[in-house]
Amino acid sequence: MDRAPAAATDGAPDAATAPPPPVPVRPGLRTRAAAWAAGALLAVPAAVAGCRALDADGVTPLPQLLSFLPWLTVPAGLGLLLAAVARRRGLAFLAVLVLAGTAWASLPYTPPLAVTYGDPVARIRVIASNVEYGQGTGSLIDLALREKPQLLYVSECDPACGRALAAALSRQLPHRVSVDAEGSSGSVILSAYPLRDRSAVPAAMGMPGATAQIAGRAVRLQLAHPLPPVPGQVGLWKSELARLRAAVEARPAGETLLLAGDFNASQDHAAFRALSSGRTLLDAARATGSSRAPTWPAEGPLPPYVQIDHVLTTPDLTAVATRFLPVPGSDHRAVLADLDLQDER
Structure with missing residues (x-):
């Protein structure tokens, strides 16, 4: 009595025993929360530094917030840190721009050029x-x-x-x-x-x-x-x-x-x-x-x-x-x- 030929094996796993394909990794809750928090922290410094750059006071609450301009480097810096934690390159680049703009606008005004008017x-x-x-x-x-x-x-x-x-x-x-x-x-x-x-x-x-x-x-x-x-x-x-x-x-x-x-x-x-x-x-x-x-x-x-x-x-x-x-x-x-x-x- 003839035997059925044995199944050929080439080292590949049987379809029934192969592992399932990897599930795409989605950003975790903490990562998304960090990105949202970064955006929220950057919003006010961006708006205020923008008013300063455009030589405008805007409308409430921007005139009031302009009084805090040097202090807004703090939320801008925290926003950059959270953008890095969230691993969002675009957001991190935006945070760098906002922090740089806020810090530049916060520098002390330099004394004007001296002009001699007499004794x-x-x-x-x-x-x-x-x-x-x-x-x-x-x-x-x-x-x-x-x-x-x-x-x-x-x-x-x-x-x-x-x-x-x-x-x-x-x-x-x-x-x-x-x-x-x-x-x-x-x-x-x-x-x-x-x-x-x-x-x-x-x-x-x-x-x-x-x-x-x-x-x-x-x-x-x-x-x-x-x-x-x-x-x-x-x-x-x-x-x-x-x-x-x-x-x-x-x-x-x-x-x-x-x-x-x-x-x-x-x-x-x-x-x-x-x-x-x-x-x-x-x-x-x-x-x-x-x-x-x-x-x-x-x-x-x-x-x-x-x-x-x-x-x-x-x-x-x-x-x-x-x-x-x-x-x-x-x-x-x-x-x-x-x-x-x-x-x-």
Whole structure:
């Protein structure tokens, strides 16, 4: 009896016993979560750095977030780390761009090129301080008696604050111009020099101005205190900064100007840069290498993180030193600037 021929074997496994094909590996839950978290962390820094690059303030919440610009390098860095964990090359490349853009925009502003306007004819010390509804009045009086400024710009100074400053500093700063109002609407400039041509820029909060005669030169003094860019009044904030800019541009040609106060805006805001751009006005802090020194908030759980108090001058007032000083009772640090008034060439 013939036997059936044996099945040929060539070493290949039988179809019935062959292992199943490998199942495609899909990204795990943690990987997907890391990618989504990276995207969420990168969204805000990307939007804010984009506004800064485009020289725009945008709409709420971008004007508010621009105040945090240097701090947004933290979520941008975390976003890059999570993109690497997720192994998403495209996302990681985007994260690198966002982090680089945010870090670049956060660098301190470099001092402007020095321009010589002549020899100094007077050294002027100015202090600009927001006393928060008058609560820092006593501290500011102590500061003024110690530092002896020739000009004192005070925001949120109600009538009681104005009377206290006038009484305590009458011998040191006998001249004044003010907007007398309650709460945050009152403001005053105290001066060691006689004042004339008193006026005020129209605004919700007081922005008085006057002309002082210093070393034979007419110097226009103007206090700045536009509304803050809180949600619902960003348009008003921009319009009041624009009014300040219009006042600057409308002054007589060649007139020396000293514009100081609480601008409720940092150098990262386009509306502020439009006011101080070019050679029209120079920021004393920037000129002395302190453009990122924060002045607000000086109270509360957070340390100060943004500079919104400034001293701006025309180029014939040269900043030689700038300091930022605490005013207990106020949520702002005061700005003290020493300025050299140059003679006319």
